[in-house]
Amino acid sequence: MMHTPQRWLLALVLAIGASAATAQELKIGYVNGERVLRESLPAKAAQAKLEAEFKKRETELNDFGNKLRSLAEKLEKDSPMLAESERTRRQRELAEQQREFERRRRELLEDLNQRKNEELSRVTEAASKVIKQIFEQEKYDLILQEVVFAGPRVDITKKVIDALNAGK
Incomplete structure (x- = not known):
């Protein structure tokens, strides 16, 4: 027999229920935390705040990424006509800029998280606090x-x- 957390919880609820059954009916509630963090006004306000806070950096990063793509395409197009030293120099510059792009992207993701x-x-x-109230x-x-399941x-x-929406 497995002793999972759900089995222990079920045993606890049954024990509480058995002892409370003689006095009164057991009152149990369930809260879907993910739904609260997705649907409540404070959660939506937090999301909007984050979007506003990081919009400029995301736009700059996207612009930098587009610039890199253009440079890579130009290098690929011009490559057959370039001298070996010029092609190597441009490839090195592009690789450095791609590393810089990845660094900025990582920093943005870390800051956002x-x-x-x-x-x-x-x-x-x-x-x-609301749940406790x-x-x-x-x-x-x-x-x-x-x-696992709640009716x-x-x-x-x-x-x-x-x-939460009422600010209680």
Whole structure:
């Protein structure tokens, strides 16, 4: 018999349910965290902020990439007519510029990922506060975020998104 995290969680829920069944019905909720990070207004605002913040660098990188493609095409077209030393010099320059392009692209991706993590962390933190409020106000026994299956009866994702959108 395998002891997966889901089996332990199921055993925990069943144990809680068995002990709570005598007193009252167990109240369980489920929140789809990915949906919260995709659909809530704070998440959309964070995405728009990142797009605005990185638009200039992305445009510059795309322009640089287009320039490199043009230079590579020109070199390929002119290559048969160039002296060996000139062709070698241009190939070296093109290779250096391609390395520079790759370096800039890596830096942009690293910076974007870091900022994305920072922004998503803020949204996740706000969502956690909202979930805790719902948990306390509506007297949930258990709210889960990662599950294999959850029915619509226990899915409180929309409630969390609505609360986030309202700034609660």
